[in-house]
Amino acid sequence: MQEIDDYDYGGNNGLKNLALIVSLTLLSIPVLAFKYIDFVSTWKSSGYIWEAVLLNKQFAYRVDVFLSVRPYAKPLALLVATVLVICLGGLAMFSVTNDSLADCLWLSWTFVADSGNHANSEGIGPRLVSVSISFGGMLIFAMMLGLVSDAISEKFDSLRKGRSKVVEQNHTLILGWSDKLGSLLNQLAIANESLGGGIVVVMAERDKEEMEMDIAKMEFDFKGTFVICRSGSSLILADLKKVSVSKARAIIVLAEDGNADQSDARALRTVLSLVGVKEGLKGHIVVELSDLDNEVLLKLVGGDLVETVVAHDVIGRLMIQCARQPGLAQIWEDILGFENCEFYIKKWPQLHGMQFEDILISFPDAIPCGIKVASRGGKIILNPEDSYVLQEGDEVLVIAEDDNTYAPAALPTVWRGNLPKDFIAPKPAERILFCGWRRDMEDMIMVLDAFLAQGSELWMFNDVHEKEREKKLIDGGLDLSRLENIQLVNRVGNTVIRRHLESLPLQSFDSILILADESVEDSAMQADSRSLATLLLIRDIQSKRLPMSDQVHSGSLSHGSWIGEMQQASDKSVIISEILDPRTKKLLAMSKISDYVLSNELVSMALAMVAEDQQINHVLKELFAEEGNELQIRQANLYVVDGEELSFYEVLLRARQRREIVIGYLVSKAERAVINPPAKSERRRWSLEDAFVVIAEKEWE
Structure with missing residues (x-):
């Protein structure tokens, strides 16, 4: 052992x-x-x-x-x-x-x-x-x-850093970052308010924390809408999948600041990336373009999936319309935004078989403006003939406060009167001044040549030399020899230097357009500061050149108020200022020395509206286009006699004798127009100092 x-x-x-x-x-x-x-x-x-x-x-x-x-x-x-x-x-x-x-x-x-x-x-x-x-x-x-x-x-x-995947459905996706983002988010928040809020995802090539800080500084209520930021490139499929691009109900591609062609080229590549998503897209794409000529390429790549808003060209045409019809800018602001009345399209089977003339007075809380014709592939006809009969499958285009605030009612009995007079007054020749230079100047000149009477003058005042100016216009497609109604007058100078402005006959112009100059348009604050300086200088020079009798009568000398003098000068000529930053709008609104076109905000409103309903883009394109129907402000003497008592429905039917649709009115001395007025059957007394807002095919002469 x-x-x-x-x-x-x-x-x-x-x-x-x-x-x-x-x-x-x-x-x-x-x-x-x-x-x-x-x-x-x-x-x-x-x-x-x-x-x-x-x-x-x-x-x-x-x-x-x-x-x-x-x-x-x-x-x-x-x-x-x-x-x-x-x-x-x-x-x-x-x-x-x-x-x-x-x-x-x-x-x-x-x-x-x-x-x-x-x-x-x-x-x-x-x-x-x-x-x-x-x-x-x-x-x-x-x-x-x-x-x-x-x-x-x-x-x-x-x-x-915003690298995690967004797990959302039916959200609105914004690709890119620009000065328009704040106004765009505000409009989307207002649109989603009736639904209790929504989800908006923003993806840009910026740091996520910086984007969230910039959005937090925006001074508006999101009304239950949540904004989610992600860092990434719209040109990379992996980044697009990270924000659930295939499940978004609408995709908005913002134009980048800088060169227009480079911005549109990037938008084209973005659309190619979106179309290449294997899972397919649930929603449509809304692209902000900088140049109208590039729209064909986007449509070629994206087809019916893509809707374009050509911001720069639209604002240029809108400024011309507003210069010739003061107050129109505010009306466009009301219609494009979601805060007041906007366009809606809906089917109403109970109206089938009715003529458009009767449909016009069938909505107590809305104003019909057109028909989406099913037999013509869903084409929207704005301001159709009275005899058009609503067919099965057709939809009615209206202006209403919200999509659930209107419905047809029993057909009221409306007196169909006659127009007080029918005359054609010759258009007088006008003198218009452009301060600054925009890259779509040739388009604005062609629009003016179509609108103005023969013998009119267009003065162009900016720091672009005359030979270079002519070359830019020709390269843009303008044939100077084919201008029929206007004569171009070139003046070179700086729009913020007083002695340069004093060399112009500022008191003789019918309209003055202060443009966001091409050299500073990338910076909203700098462009607005320049526009404000030009505006104040012009108004001050105009007030000093007023006849002494006008100054004494207005009381401006006795009071010594500079703003009073400028308001007196504003009665003599119309000045339209292109404003990029919404904060500058408050300064102009308080001073009342100039009308304005809030270009960035109007473009954001249009983008949000098209994102909510793809069909509305066809309506906006016609209203902004050179031909076809457009918004106009008409004097009351074309429809009523001084002191006449009529309901809004009666005025509406009278205007149909000129193939026009009255959508609102502007009471004398009122600051804002009333669009889609309530109580359309109640009579009221009209004055010849009142005006009506109409949709008409051409300007009444």
Whole structure:
């Protein structure tokens, strides 16, 4: 029995010595390899050339590739290191104690997990091994903390940078960032208010935190709408998928600041990326273009999926309309925004078989403006003939406060009177001044030539030299020799220098348009500051040139009020200022020394309206176009006799004798027009100082 015990003891000593040798060998291999690996090289083929590559560089390269490419590399490295420390520690512990190998491996794990366990070890050998294992355990624990910390930091950094995916449906997606974003978000929030709010996702090549800070500074109520920001490029499919582009109900592509062609080229590439989404798009695309000539390319790429709003060209034409009809800018602002009345299209089966003349007076809370004809592929006919009969499948276009605030009622009895007079007055020649230079100047000149009477003058005052000015107009497609009604008068000067402006006959112009100059249009604040300076200088010069009798009669001299003098000058000529920043609007509204066209806000309103209903874009395009129907302000003497009592319905039917649709009225001395008035059947007394807002095919002469 004693012999067997001696034999087992000798066998255990052999195993323990072997375990110690293996442990020391495994620990020494990395040290020797790290020290002498520089002396080992391999041969690597690069084409036809064989070159020596040091093994340490190859090893470092392979480790780097493994850690970079494999997402599980760091956790795997930590696991391998932990297993090695436990195994080596267990073998070493087995070599210096009388415990079994299984017990030593478990003890080694406890030292790794809790370094304080080695305090209970007895003997020099076990203590040295346990301390070594504990140091390895601390290293493992530090690696694990670093790995967890990096993972958490990376996740929070991903959330902070806007890299996480948006999991939304039926949201509005805005691609890009510009000065129009604030007004656009405001309009979308108002549109979503009746639904209890909505989700708007903004993706731009900006830092997410910066975008959120800029949006937080916007001074308006989101009315339950949540805005989610993400950093990314609209040209990268992976970024588009990150914002759930395929599930958005509308996608708005904003024009970038800067060169018009570059901005439109980027919009074209964005549409190509959107069309290339494999999952397909649920909603339509609304693209803000800078140049009308590029619209054909967008339609070629996107087809019926894309609606375009050519902002710059639209604002130029709108400014001309507003210069010739003061107050029209405010009416457009009311119709385009969601705060008052806007366009809606809906089917009403109960109206089938009725003529459009009867449909006009069938809505107490709305004004019909057109028909979407089903038999003509859904084409919208604005201001149709009275005899048109509503067919099955047709839809009615109306102006109403909201889509759920109107419905047809019983047909009222309306007296159909006659117009008070029908005459054609010759249009007088006009003198108009343009201050500043826009890139669509040639289009504005062609529109003016079509509107104005023969013998009219267009003065252009800016710092572009005359030869360069002529070259730009010709390159834009304007044939100066084919202008029939206007004569161009060129003056070179700075619009914010008083002595330059004083060289112009400012008191003789019927209308003055202050344009957001092309050189500063990228900065809304700078452009508006320049426009305000020009406006104040012109009004001051005009007030100083007023006849003395006018100044004394107005009381401006006795009061010494500069704003009073400028308001007196504003009665003599119309000035339209192109304003980019909504905050500048408040200054002009309070002073009442100029009408204005809030270009950025109007474009944002149009984008939001088309995003909500794709069909409305066809209506807006016709109203903004050179030909076809347009919004106009007409004097009351064309429809009523002074002091005559008529209901709005009666005025509406009278206007149909000229193929016009009256959508509102402007009472004398009132600041704002009333669009889609209530109580349309109630009679009221009209004055010849009143005016009516109409949709008409051409301007009444």
